[in-house]
Amino acid sequence: MTYSGKWKSILVILFAILLPPHSSAEPVDWVIKNARIWTGNPDSPWATAMVGKGEKILAVGDDTSISKYLLPDTRIFRESGELIVPGFIDSHVHLMPSGFELSQVQLRDATTPAEFSGRIKSFSGSLPANEWILGGTWDHQNWGGELPHRDWIDAVTPYHPVMVVRLDGHMALANSIALQLAGIDESTADVAGGEIVRDADGRPTGVLKDNAMELVSRVIPKPSPSAEDAALQSAMAYLAANGVTTVHDMSYDWQGLFAYRRAREQASMSVRIHANVPIADWKRLAHHVDTNGFGDHWLVVGGVKGFMDGSLGSHTAAMYKPFSDTPDDSGFMITPVETMRELAIAADAAGLRLNIHAIGTLANAEILNIFQAVRKVNGDRGQRFRIEHAQHLRPQEIARIGEENIIPSMQPFHTIDDGRWAESVIGPERARYTYAFKSILDAGARLVFGSDWSVAPADPLYGIYAAVSRETLDGDHPGGWVPEEKITVEQAMVAYTRDAAYAGYDEGDRGMLAPGLLADFVVLDTDIFDATPEEIRDASVLQTVVGGRTVYKAQ
Secondary structure (H helix, E strand, C coil): CCCCCEEECCCCCCCCCCCCCCCCCCCCEEEEECEEEECCCCCCCCCEEEEECCEEEEEHHHECCCCCHCCCCCCCCCCCCEEEEEEEEEEEEHHHHHHHHHHEECCCCCCCCHHHHHHHHHHCCCCCCCCCCCCCEEEHCCCCCCCCCEEEEEECCCCCCCCEEEEEEEEEEEEEHHHHHHHHCCCHHHHHEEEEECCCCCCEEEEEEHHHHHHCCCCCCCCCCHHHHHHHHHHHHHHHCCCEEEEECCCHHHHHHHHHHHHHHCCCCCCEEEEEHHHHHHHHHHHHHHHHHCCCCCEEEEEEEEECCCCCCCCCCCCCCCCCCCCCCCEEECHHHHHHHHHHHHHHHHEEEEEEEECCCCHHHHHHHHHHHHHHCCCCCCCCCCECCCCEEEEEHHHHHCCCCEHHHHHHHHHHHCCCCCCHHHHHHHHHHHHHHHHHHCCCCCCCEECCCCCCCCCCHHHHHHHHCCCCCCCCCCCCHHHCCCHHHHHHHHHHHHHHHCCCCCCCCCCCCCCCCCCCCCEECCCCCHCHHHHHCCCEEEEEEEEEEEEECCC
């Protein structure tokens, strides 16, 4: 965006303020004065003024301390109620898939099988014959828990292959055309770490779980580079509108990395990205890092993502005990424990960063054992091992997370979403330690927050609301689901900023508003530190600034 110097927004950012030649102070690019600023800095959490030069913050303090940067005729714009905070860091997104899904069929809020099939039918009318229908993010809990069936959509998609995913990304529905293209029929063998759901006669229903989804995914044509670039720009625009200035991308895809590199080379990035690739590709990544380094403050490459298990909603989370509603089923590991141990040791030895998905109680216990083995073999070098989700824990695993300096990367929106039905799947005893935010903090761990977008909206304000209220989306828990795990607004903010920066090895340049750090900040229309949970949920982002440059401004 080109700055005009005639800003009349409620922001107090003033550009092109040049000090007189005789002044002893440095020339600056912008000044904020008479504001309410939460810096995230534990040594000085509040300020009223901030000054920036180039991409970085030059000074933070009170109005008097920055007065030397102001010309006599400088106009200061101030409007009561706004709050300035560090840019939000979303520690878990699926960036490229989410960018594509913004223009794909939308099924998340479909509440009946008829609405599910009707939306797919309507969407198919906008596509040429033979083009794939993808996206979806459906939730079968919306219509009572019955899994969808290819019969629901075959008649309305006679000319299009379909593969639409459940919102958690661990289950998908394919129509008959897609199954035929993939060579899946009643004779197809089951897949390790996945499941082909079948009817009573052994015929595939079209539902595929975890590793079984790859049978269809591998026959879907890859998007063109131009389509990837457009999807990335759409994704970054969406994130900026929600105040997100950095993401940790868990897309699990090299193609996304190539798109990010193109955007960096073209200087077209508006959100900073940490990219991860499959842990099985650690050798390729290690070579990339040896050749190119980890990257810069816009694009970092050096993390690997692995999966221990699946998800609760798909009944593929690996649990110690069976699910309450399916007593013969306790989920499964997507990656065998010994395989993950070998991969983790090798990737860590190569200097790569481990970010491992674990949902169920058994999966979380096993990944902690693996991290312990990695340190025993490779030594404790201050590695910042992360458990992505850390959803269902036992008290002993919570204690270990704190004692062993493991970082739980969690998504508060899931609490108020899954809380609608989770107890029917795992019962109240195990639910007590589902998304146990307060217990984890009490154990001394660094808690970091993200969204899991597009599984959930990449809206940090909604995430903060979820963390402090735990009020489920169906309104059935007005006092909060497992209310003893509520945390404060400040604790949630730290998880979205300072500690999220630490999880990305970025504490030296972001996560707080302090001199020398990147000028990544957000202006909110509500002081969320003095607001009800509902006011936090309904708050809006007025402006998002990345490196001193406005990348989003509300109309």
